[in-house]
Amino acid sequence: MAQQAHWSSKIGFVLSAAGSAIGLGAIWKFPYTAGNNGGAVFFLIFLVFTLLIGLPVLLAEFYVGRKSQRNALDAFGALAPRTPAWKAVGMAGVAACFLLLSFYSVVGGWVLAYVWHAFGGNVYAGADFGELFGKTIAEPLPAVVWQLLFMLITAAVVQNGISQGIERASRYLMPLLFVxxxxxxxRSLTLPGAMAGVSFLLAPDFGKIGSETLLTALGQAFFALSLGVSAMLTYAAYLDNKQDLFRSANSVMWLNMLVSLLAGLVIFPAVFAFGMKPDAGPGLIFIVLPEVFQKIPFGTALFAVFMVLIAFATLTSAFAMLETVVAALIRGNESKRRKTTLLTALAILLVGIPSALSFGVLGEWKIMGKTVFDLWDYLITSWMIPLGALATAAFVGWAQPRETVLAHMREGSSVPEKLLGAWYLALRWLAPAAILLVFWHTLNK
Incomplete structure (x- = not known):
C-alpha cells in the first residue's frame, strides 16, 4: 500500500531530514572524534568525504523512498518485484532502527538527566563531574526512568504523524537549535585565548594525516547523515515528485556540516581558553565541558542551554528511527498509528533496558566480551549500517535501470546533466569502494 501521508511543505521535509542526520553524531561524536584525530585536518577530510560519498548514498535513499512511495519493508520489493531478495535490505534497515533506538535512547536519557542536573543545581564550580557522570549512567532506576522519559517524548511526537508530529516539532526545534x-x-569565541581553539578546528596540519585519520573521517562522514538504516528512505516516501531531491539532499548535508562546525566552535575555543585538552574522548560533553562552562560568567546557565540543544538534536534523530519502524508496521494505514507507535516505543524500551543497565548492575555481564550496550553499538555501527548503505548504493546504482533512475531524479529538479551523471558514477563506483574500505578496516581492527 502506498504511503497516504505527505509533508506539508518542502522546508518541513528538509528540516526533519536534517534533524534526523544531526543528532548526537554532529554534536556529541564529531567534537571528540575531531579532537582525537588532528582537529582541522580531520574536519577537512570529513567535509570532502561527506560531499563525495555521503551525499551520493543519501540521494540513493531519497530515490528509493520517493520512487516507491512505500515504507522501508516494502520499498525495495516494489521497485524490484522480480528479485524478492532485495526486500531483505528494507527488513534489515527496520531492524537496525529498532535496535539502534534501543541503545540510542539510553544516551538520550543521559542527556535529559544532564538537563535536569544543569537546572537542578548539580552542576556548579568545584563539583566532581566524573563522579556525577558515573552516578548518572550507573544507578539502575534513574537510568531506566530517564530512558523511559526519552521514549515517551519521542512517541508523543511520532504518534501524531508526519505533518502534525515530526514536521511541526522540527519546524520549531531546528531553527531554535541553530540560533x-x-x-x-x-560567547565561546570571545573568551581570552579562544583563537587557539579556532586554529585547532580550522587551520589544518597536513602532517597529522594518517590512514587511521582518513578511515575515521570516512566513517564519521558516512554515519553523520543517518545512512544505511532506511530512515532517510522512510522520510522520502512521504514526498511528491515536485520536491527537488538534489537541492533537498544538499541542504540536509550542509545543515549537518554547519552544526558540526558550530559544535566545534562552541567546544574547542572554550577548551583551549582554559588550558584543557581536546582529546578527552566520549566524556568531553559530560565531564570536561561542565568544568569549562564553570569558568565562564553565567556558565551554569549556558551549560543548561547547551544540554537543551543536545536534547533537541537527540530527539529529532529518535523521531526518524521510531518513524521508520512505525511506518513499516502500519503500511500507510494512519488509523493504526497511535496504538502502533506506543506499543513499538514500549518494545524498544524493554529491549533497551539491558543497555541502560550495562554501566551498573549488568556491567559484568558480557557477550562476546562486550556489555549489551557495546554489543548493540558494535553490531549496528560496524555491521548493519555499512551493509545497509552498501546494499542501497548497489540497488540504485546497479539493480535499477540507469535511465529509470536518472529520469526519476530529474523530476522536480533542474540539476545539470553533468552533475546528474557525476552523482550516478559516484554512487556506482566511489561510494561502494569507500564503504567496503570502511568495512574491511572494521574487520581488521
Missing part, C-alpha cells in the same frame, strides 16, 4: 548554537559559539 542557540550561534549564540553559544559567539
Amino acid at each position: 542557540m548554537f550561534l549564540l553559544l559559539a559567539v
